[in-house]
Amino acid sequence: MSxxxxxxxxxxxxxxxxxxPAGFEPLDLLHDLTTHARALLPVLCAGVIVLDPLDGNKQAAHVTAPDDLCRRIVEFQVDAGEGPCLDSARSQRQLPLTLLTQSGPFPSGWSRFACYARERGITAVATATLRLPGLLLGALSLFMAGPPYCTASDLRLAQTLADAAVAALSGRQALAHQQETIDQLQHALDSRVVIEQAKGILSVRLGVSVDEAFARLRGHARSRRQKIALLASQIAQGGGPPELNPTP
Structure with a gap:
């Protein structure tokens, strides 16, 4: 068999x-998860919501996506307090393929999300969970703009990709050392603000989109085996390497 x-x-x-590798950036991993999902599945885009591991109310603490459209759709759920990715993250249950038809009804009353997504060309959604026993992590959302939609096999693949990312986050010792996973995520959540600042600064400096600015930030950090949060901090403080801080 070939x-x-x-x-x-x-x-x-x-x-x-x-x-x-040891010391990898959790946010880098989650961004790569969304990129792989978009490349391998019949979806327009994919996004991740991470719950705050220290918040008993299961509030979303971070979102990541490979493009602005998907990021806005995921962020809308956080702002509105409703939507498939948020529901899936909190319940730790996968959402099967759900068409965003005009009539509804929709799970958990997320009609505002359905309207918002439809206006941006999204006609169906499904999710996979980022899960560990006894620990809420988050969820991966898959957004589709029309047929072909994800099949049951596609959704199993999405969950496999999510499980692979969780395996890396837990350092292969998830059940014995969940605190390590919590600490990793908390560090990532603490870093998100400075990374967002650096993206905005680079966008202006280099005259590129925010997505392109983030791609260059990640690429530079990876090529030099540097922590993306450290590089972002340097840029946010007005510095950074010459490649990302050209002389006027």
Whole structure:
């Protein structure tokens, strides 16, 4: 039996998500999760919501997505307090393929989300969970703009990708050392503000979109094996390497 190109790409994605070097950035991992999901599944985009591990009310503390459209759709759920990704993160249950038809009704009354998503071309949604026993992490949302929609096999693949990312987050010791996962996520959440600042500064400095600014920030940090949060802090303080801080 021959191996298809897609099967090889799936294997490479799972390996990339599950096996990370020591000291990897959790936000980098979650961003890569959304990128792999978009590349391997019939979706327009994908996004992640991470719950605050120290908040007993299960409030969303961070979102990540590979593009502005998806980021806005995920952030709307946080602001509105409703939506599939937020529900899935809090309940730790996968959401099967759900069409955003005009009539509804929708789970948990998220009609405002459905209207917002439809206006941006999204016609269906599904989720996979970021899960560990006894620990709420978050969820991966899959947004589709029309047929072909995700099949049951596609959704199993989405959950496999999410599970691979969680395996890396837990350092293969999730059940014995959940505090390590909490500490990693908390550090990532604390870093998000300075990363957002750096993205905005780079966008203005380099005259590029925010997405392109983030891509250059990540690329520079990766190529030099540098923490993205440290590089973002340097840029937010007005510095940074010459490549990201050209002389006027």
């Amino acid at each position: 191996t298809t190109d897609r099967e090889m790409r799936i294997a490479a994605a799972v390996l990339d998500l599950a096996h990370r």
